[in-house]
Amino acid sequence: MTAEIITIGDEILIGQIVDTNSAHIAQELNKIGISVHQITSIEDEHSHILTTLKGASQRADIVFITGGLGPTKDDKTKPALCSYFDDVMIKNEEVLLHIENLFKKNKITPISDLNRQQAMVPSKAIVLNNKYGTAPGLWLKKGKTVFIAMPGVPFEMIALMELEIIPKLVKEFKRPFIYHKTIRTYGLGESAIAQRIEIWENNLPKAIKLAYLPGFGTVRLRLSGKGVDKELLKISIDREFEKIHPLLEDLLPNGLGEDEDISLSIGKLLISKKQSISLAESCTGGEIAARFTKIPGISNCFKGGVVSYATHSKEDILKVPAGIIKKHSVVSAEVAEKMAENAKKIFKSDYALSTTGNAGPSKGDSDADLGTVFIGLATPARTFSKKFEFGGNREQIIEKSVNEAFKIILKELK
Amino acid sequence: MTAEIITIGDEILIGQIVDTNSAHIAQELNKIGISVHQITSIEDEHSHILTTLKGASQRADIVFITGGLGPTKDDKTKPALCSYFDDVMIKNEEVLLHIENLFKKNKITPISDLNRQQAMVPSKAIVLNNKYGTAPGLWLKKGKTVFIAMPGVPFEMIALMELEIIPKLVKEFKRPFIYHKTIRTYGLGESAIAQRIEIWENNLPKAIKLAYLPGFGTVRLRLSGKGVDKELLKISIDREFEKIHPLLEDLLPNGLGEDEDISLSIGKLLISKKQSISLAESCTGGEIAARFTKIPGISNCFKGGVVSYATHSKEDILKVPAGIIKKHSVVSAEVAEKMAENAKKIFKSDYALSTTGNAGPSKGDSDADLGTVFIGLATPARTFSKKFEFGGNREQIIEKSVNEAFKIILKELK
Numbered sequence: 001m002t003a004e005i006i007t008i009g010d011e012i013l014i015g016q017i018v019d020t021n022s023a024h025i026a027q028e029l030n031k032i033g034i035s036v037h038q039i040t041s042i043e044d045e046h047s048h049i050l051t052t053l054k055g056a057s058q059r060a061d062i063v064f065i066t067g068g069l070g071p072t073k074d075d076k077t078k079p080a081l082c083s084y085f086d087d088v089m090i091k092n093e094e095v096l097l098h099i100e101n102l103f104k105k106n107k108i109t110p111i112s113d114l115n116r117q118q119a120m121v122p123s124k125a126i127v128l129n130n131k132y133g134t135a136p137g138l139w140l141k142k143g144k145t146v147f148i149a150m151p152g153v154p155f156e157m158i159a160l161m162e163l164e165i166i167p168k169l170v171k172e173f174k175r176p177f178i179y180h181k182t183i184r185t186y187g188l189g190e191s192a193i194a195q196r197i198e199i200w201e202n203n204l205p206k207a208i209k210l211a212y213l214p215g216f217g218t219v220r221l222r223l224s225g226k227g228v229d230k231e232l233l234k235i236s237i238d239r240e241f242e243k244i245h246p247l248l249e250d251l252l253p254n255g256l257g258e259d260e261d262i263s264l265s266i267g268k269l270l271i272s273k274k275q276s277i278s279l280a281e282s283c284t285g286g287e288i289a290a291r292f293t294k295i296p297g298i299s300n301c302f303k304g305g306v307v308s309y310a311t312h313s314k315e316d317i318l319k320v321p322a323g324i325i326k327k328h329s330v331v332s333a334e335v336a337e338k339m340a341e342n343a344k345k346i347f348k349s350d351y352a353l354s355t356t357g358n359a360g361p362s363k364g365d366s367d368a369d370l371g372t373v374f375i376g377l378a379t380p381a382r383t384f385s386k387k388f389e390f391g392g393n394r395e396q397i398i399e400k401s402v403n404e405a406f407k408i409i410l411k412e413l414k
Numbered sequence: 415m416t417a418e419i420i421t422i423g424d425e426i427l428i429g430q431i432v433d434t435n436s437a438h439i440a441q442e443l444n445k446i447g448i449s450v451h452q453i454t455s456i457e458d459e460h461s462h463i464l465t466t467l468k469g470a471s472q473r474a475d476i477v478f479i480t481g482g483l484g485p486t487k488d489d490k491t492k493p494a495l496c497s498y499f500d501d502v503m504i505k506n507e508e509v510l511l512h513i514e515n516l517f518k519k520n521k522i523t524p525i526s527d528l529n530r531q532q533a534m535v536p537s538k539a540i541v542l543n544n545k546y547g548t549a550p551g552l553w554l555k556k557g558k559t560v561f562i563a564m565p566g567v568p569f570e571m572i573a574l575m576e577l578e579i580i581p582k583l584v585k586e587f588k589r590p591f592i593y594h595k596t597i598r599t600y601g602l603g604e605s606a607i608a609q610r611i612e613i614w615e616n617n618l619p620k621a622i623k624l625a626y627l628p629g630f631g632t633v634r635l636r637l638s639g640k641g642v643d644k645e646l647l648k649i650s651i652d653r654e655f656e657k658i659h660p661l662l663e664d665l666l667p668n669g670l671g672e673d674e675d676i677s678l679s680i681g682k683l684l685i686s687k688k689q690s691i692s693l694a695e696s697c698t699g700g701e702i703a704a705r706f707t708k709i710p711g712i713s714n715c716f717k718g719g720v721v722s723y724a725t726h727s728k729e730d731i732l733k734v735p736a737g738i739i740k741k742h743s744v745v746s747a748e749v750a751e752k753m754a755e756n757a758k759k760i761f762k763s764d765y766a767l768s769t770t771g772n773a774g775p776s777k778g779d780s781d782a783d784l785g786t787v788f789i790g791l792a793t794p795a796r797t798f799s800k801k802f803e804f805g806g807n808r809e810q811i812i813e814k815s816v817n818e819a820f821k822i823i824l825k826e827l828k
Binding site: 020023039043048052182191316317348 | 439462717810
């Protein structure tokens with residue numbers, strides 16, 4: 001059971017947007033045992049669409065197509081499908097009704113002929129309801145290959161996958177089981193990890209693949225396997241996961257080494273311990289707060305934060321004494337600690353994290369070198385801080401600061 | 415002059431990462447007049463790599479390859495290139511020296527044989543220096559087609575493109591000129607815009623393409639053209655841009671309609687007017703602060719913000735009277751306005767934006783419906799707020815709130 005994804009639209013090819021649709025489709029297919037072997041992005045151009053459809057049909061059982069289903073002149077997918085399937089367009093009354101209802105319910109603008117034209121579909125297609133949009137999904141078959149066309153607007157495509165396509169695939173196809181397990185390590189490079197786990201890697205069962213996924217200061221290791229016996233596959237990958245764990249123990253601040261975002265691990269610990277946290281962010285400028293906000297169920301544990309970008313707001317709101325700032329500079333251990341301590345008091349939280357540093361590009365209110373960052377933590381028992389010298393550009397320095405701050409609070413919570 | 419991009423690595427095909435590399439490469443190539451006609455993502459598998467290289471060579475002048483150059487067992491690109499070019503690997507002393515220097519300078523871990531192996535390259539390749547990593551870029555030629563292989567780690571690839579590949583392409587190839595201009599509209603759907611600009615669109619010169627790029631509450635319209643005469647192309651697209659402008663005037667809060675992120679427009683206005691802003695964020699949880707922080711040069715204008723996630727922090731830090739919260743509920747116009755007013759006072763800023771609402775999934779401290787959000791703004795002259803009822807999930811509600819907040823302050827600044 002193999003699939004390919006074809007995305008149609010010039011915006012990906014000129015780099016104007018990043019193709020997040022394919023990642024979502026691949027993830028959802030993986031969960032039901034369908035592997036994606038190729039993703040192809042092509043322009044809105046009739047003959048290129050036809051060649052690509054043909055190529056994909058020779059390699060894959062199912063071909064997913066996104067984009068180019070819209071109502072405007074640059075949308076070429078439906079005419080191309082008609083050519084490929086030697087088909088004509090017919091009006092689908094159900095789709096028309098849906099479009100009219102969508103306009104009645106949601107839109108301020110009146111419905112137009114262009115909108116109504118969205119109800120024209122290839123006559124050989126099974127029509128899939130697009131809950132949130134006017135362009136329906138299309139399911140077509142040629143020989144043994146199934147072609148599924150979806151609109152390129154992400155939230156419409158996501159709903160179509162969830163509500164229509166995945167259930168239909170599950171019903172119609174017998175699929176193997178795919179299982180992945182990923183370990184997230186911090187602190188060593190790809191080669192050093194490879195050396196450390198060499199003997200284990202050489203002895204991996206043939207059915208299990210290992211991939212190294214390097215990131216900023218992290219390397220994720222992914223074990224994957226595919227098979228008909230779900231239980232056997234799971235046992236065998238879990239067993240390898242158990243074996244690799246002691247080899248990497250010092251590189252796993254998350255403890256279990258599961259591939260969970262570190263902010264989520266923190267959130268879970270806080271929620272389970274019924275403890276709370278607050279923030280005093282200078283150089284990270286709200287980025288830590290924004291990450292905490294994304295954790296489901298965090299609202300009782302995340303009390304809030306102060307983004308004290310200007311020096312005077314460190315004095316006025318966080319009550320860092322002007323003398324400390326003057327004596328030690330605004331980028332200093334003393335200021336980081338005072339910020340954390342006072343945030344903890346102001347927000348009445350159990351913990352408080354603080355950041356102060358110079359992420360560039362200019363030096364700002366401080367004489368600190370570019371990349372110098374202090375991270376402070378106030379806990380129920382004590383307050384401390386750590387100094388970092390990060391390399392990279394502004395964005396990278398902020399990202400690294402956020403990661404280190406998360407590591408510090410996670411270590412303390414455990 | 416056409417190019418294709420091939421990304422190698424299972425992580426894209428299982429949806430574990432999103433392919434941002436291709437977007438970057440495409441953008442950079444576009445700037446120097448090279449169009450990308452296809453992007454293909456395939457797994458780390460020898461024969462699939464070979465077939466894909468062959469296919470691309472038949473369509474493109476230049477084939478870019480990313481990924482699979484690492485030192486570990488799952489990296490298959492170099493052996494595949496050797497097969498494809500009927501080549502052998504040789505040790506490159508310059509690369510070896512570079513790797514050793516990298517380890518001397520940056521790494522805590524000692525250099526290993528695996529690291530040293532990165533100096534083995536196909537003998538027919540021109541080696542391109544990877545400033546930030548151990549895997550060099552490779553430049554190979556077969557017939558008329560140039561193949562350029564780069565590591566998949568984004569910051570290494572970005573530096574290689576900038577420092578080595580783009581300069582070499584510019585030197586070696588005669589290229590046409592590509593020009594894009596994008597207008598960002600707010601408030602109308604794709605079809606409604608298409609109808610409004612139909613006559614203009616039908617009269618577009620053949621050499622100019624129009625694309626509709628719908629987003630959350632925005633539609634971007636992109637004009638593109640390609641030609642040898644840079645000036646002529648620019649004049650002709652700029653002229654169309656001028657013509658479309660009056661047709662869309664009410665949909666362009668950015669005024670000029672240039673495709674600039676709205677936060678950047680706000681930042682520029684604040685900087686030029688030497689005015690300052692602060693924030694009091696509840697339901698947006700630091701997201702607005704994080705966006706402001708990313709604007710270069712904003713530090714004198716962005717005073718900071720309070721993320722008042724817990725109700726008591728609205729009382730304690732933002733000094734919203736408990737009586738107002740009790741009387742009107744924490745999600746109300748009155749609270750949004752008080753938050754903005756007090757943030758303006760506390761941070762001593764000219765403007766202050768506030769958000770309070772229910773982004774779900776649970777109701778939190780308020781009885782407000784899911785999706786109800788109040789956005790407040792305090793200006794030097796007055797304080798007001800607007801109520802919104804957003805649909806969608808938590809992430810979408812936050813995103814829409816941020817966008818509306820930006821629109822409110824932008825309108826006020828102008």
